[in-house]
Amino acid sequence: MLRTRDFVVEALREAAARGEVRQDIPAQELALTVIGTVFARSLFAAFDGGDGEPPQEPQARWNSLVRLLGAPPPSEPLTDEGAKP
Numbered sequence: 001m002l003r004t005r006d007f008v009v010e011a012l013r014e015a016a017a018r019g020e021v022r023q024d025i026p027a028q029e030l031a032l033t034v035i036g037t038v039f040a041r042s043l044f045a046a047f048d049g050g051d052g053e054p055p056q057e058p059q060a061r062w063n064s065l066v067r068l069l070g071a072p073p074p075s076e077p078l079t080d081e082g083a084k085p
Contacts, residue, residue, distance in 0.1 A: 004035065008031040009027045022070065033068065
């Protein structure tokens, strides 16, 4: 499991360096999210309701994970204009 975690952490660091995933959260923390999502998805697949269909749409879960990990879009710098004292 440690080799898997180390692999995911390194992959996330490389992706962060390319601007593909968030840089404001440490790769070790993001790795927990990635590994947990994969583990949970595997567990859920074991309980498919007996109809052979996964309980959740895999592409939807992937899209959610990408949005969660993805670099936030650029935003306007925060200013004090209009701030209440």
